[in-house]
Amino acid sequence: MPAHRHLSYLMAGMRAGRSTREILQAAAPIALAVFVFGASFGVLAVAAHLPAWSVVLMSALVFAGSAQFAALGVIVAGGGVLTAIFAGALLNLRFIATGIAVARSLPGGRLLRSLLAQLSIDESYALSVRAGAPGPPDGRTLLVTGACLYAVWLAGTLIGALFGPVLGDPKRLGLDAAFPAGFVALLWPLLSGHHAARCAVGGAVVALALAPFTPPGIPLAGAAVVGLWLAR
Amino acid sequence: MAGPLALALVLGLASLSFLMRATGSFLPNLPSAVAERTAGLAPALLAALVAIQLTGPNGLVHLDVKVPAVLLAAVLAALRAPFIVCVVAGALVAAILRAVFHLN
Numbered sequence: 001m002p003a004h005r006h007l008s009y010l011m012a013g014m015r016a017g018r019s020t021r022e023i024l025q026a027a028a029p030i031a032l033a034v035f036v037f038g039a040s041f042g043v044l045a046v047a048a049h050l051p052a053w054s055v056v057l058m059s060a061l062v063f064a065g066s067a068q069f070a071a072l073g074v075i076v077a078g079g080g081v082l083t084a085i086f087a088g089a090l091l092n093l094r095f096i097a098t099g100i101a102v103a104r105s106l107p108g109g110r111l112l113r114s115l116l117a118q119l120s121i122d123e124s125y126a127l128s129v130r131a132g133a134p135g136p137p138d139g140r141t142l143l144v145t146g147a148c149l150y151a152v153w154l155a156g157t158l159i160g161a162l163f164g165p166v167l168g169d170p171k172r173l174g175l176d177a178a179f180p181a182g183f184v185a186l187l188w189p190l191l192s193g194h195h196a197a198r199c200a201v202g203g204a205v206v207a208l209a210l211a212p213f214t215p216p217g218i219p220l221a222g223a224a225v226v227g228l229w230l231a232r
Numbered sequence: 233m234a235g236p237l238a239l240a241l242v243l244g245l246a247s248l249s250f251l252m253r254a255t256g257s258f259l260p261n262l263p264s265a266v267a268e269r270t271a272g273l274a275p276a277l278l279a280a281l282v283a284i285q286l287t288g289p290n291g292l293v294h295l296d297v298k299v300p301a302v303l304l305a306a307v308l309a310a311l312r313a314p315f316i317v318c319v320v321a322g323a324l325v326a327a328i329l330r331a332v333f334h335l336n
Contacts, residue, residue, distance in 0.1 A: 036316045054238035061246035066274070071245055073281055078289075081237055085244040091277050092249045097270045099256030106257070114254035174326030177298045180285035181305035181322025187278040188309035196275040203276030204283040211284060212291035223280030224273055231272025232265070 020144055023127075027145040030123050034149050035156040037065050041072070042160020044178060047170035048076050052161040059157035063150055064121060066186050067091040073179045074216065083217035090224045098125045105139035119146025195231055202226040296336040297326040 018026075038059060045055040050072070062068055071088035075081075099117050102125065106113040120128075120142060128142035167173060191197050203223035210219040233241075255262070282302060288294030301322035308318045329335045 033314060033316075036314075040316055040319055048233075050233050050241075051235055051238050054233075054235070054242050057239075058242045058245065061242060062249050064249055066278070067245065067249065070277065070281055071241065073285060075233065075241075077285060081241045081244070084241055085248065087277070087281070088245045089248040089252070091274060092252050093273050094270045095249070095252040096255045096262070096266070097268070099253050100260060100262055101256070103256035103260050110257050114257035117253045117257055118250065120253060172327065172330065174297070174301065174323035174328075174330065177301035177326030178319045178323040180282050180298050180302045182315070182319045183278050183282045183285065184302055184305045184322075185309045185313075185315045185318035187275060187282065188306065190275045190278070193271060193275070195272060199272040200275040200279035204279040207280035207283045208287070208293065211287050214291075219284055220277060220280055223276045227272035227274075227276025228269045229272075230276070231269045 018138075018141065023141050023144045024148060026127060027124075027148055030127070030145070031148055031152045034065075034123060035152045038153045038156025039160035040178070040182070041065065041068055042157040042162075043164035043167065044076075044160075044170075044175055045072050045157075046161050046164035047167070047175050048072055050075070055161045056154070056158050059154050062088070063118065063153060064088075064092055064095075065153070066122075069179070069182055069186070073183065074220075076176065076179060077216070079216040083220075086217055087220050090220065093224075095120065101125075102128070102137050102139065102142055105137050105142065107139065116143060119143055119150060121146065121149060124149055199227045199230045202230050297329040300329065301326045 041059065042055055045058075045068075046052055058068055067088035070091050071084040074084040074087045079087075098120050102117055102120050103113055105128070106116045108116070116139075124142050124146035125137065127145045128137040128139070170176065187200060191200060203226050206222040206226045207219035210222045286293055286298055286302065304325050305318040305322040308321055313321075
């Protein structure tokens with residue numbers, strides 16, 4: 001059976017919800033935002049002297065904007081590769097929680113479900129939860145929007161990485177200031193969450209307290225511990 | 233960054249991210265307390281990343297053009313401006329302050 005037939009066969013067995021067209025219409029404005037996010041990541045990563053192929057490969061294999069942004073931010077600030085991986089991976093720990101929620105809504109055995117769960121990002125998860133409210137997330141919405149946003153994220157990164165070098169000297173353009181500005185923009189919508197504000201304040205205070213005395217990575221680890229501690 | 237180092241960064245982050253998204257399929261009965269607590273990670277880490285970006289090489293807060301850039305981005309984010317508007321506005325403020333006032 002061809003791959004696309006196989007996928008539609010799987011999806012037919014899932015909970016009937018909105019049509020593919022309705023799902024795509026709901027995802028369109030988010031897809032535009034994800035495309036622009038991908039392009040800005042591509043521009044900034046190439047400006048930080050990462051090889052263009054590695055930038056596109058990262059978007060293809062990681063598919064998580066805030067984690068990729070965080071890893072890049074560590075590199076730009078002069079941190080090492082291990083610290084950058086650590087920072088990105090810590091941000092992605094929340095996918096353990098979303099992974100548990102979506103696993104029950106996905107078709108197939110454990111292996112297939114673990115592969116399909118790779119399509120979950122903040123945006124596709126949010127749409128799938130709203131679609132299936134109040135029950136578990138809607139698996140079909142997650143897969144359709146996830147696949148659509150994956151394509152758009154990759155295309156955005158590719159275009160950003162190709163056209164980034166045209167822009168010129170990163171510091172003269174203020175691209176170093178784009179990182180803290182971007183982190184603030186990513187943080188703000190999260191603050192409405194349960195206990196999120198105190199996690200944010202705690203994380204920033206601990207990071208600033210540790211930064212003068214510890215090597216890069218330790219302030220982030222301290223912030224992660226505080227975030228886990230204050231989350232409930 | 234050299235090619236092999238960039239590849240290590242990509243593969244390291246990719247494999248850990250893969251495992252985290254796959255966990256739910258293999259351990260669906262993980263205690264919900266564990267899952268709930270991970271919700272605190274993103275705000276704590278993003279706030280820490282903002283803070284660290286504003287420190288200098290000695291780890292102390294360093295007042296430069298990134299501070300007004302962050303403040304403007306925060307105001308725009310509070311007004312629900314899209315991500316790219318916050319990022320471009322932050323970069324523009326930094327670029328203008330550097331070009332016009334020769335600030336760091």
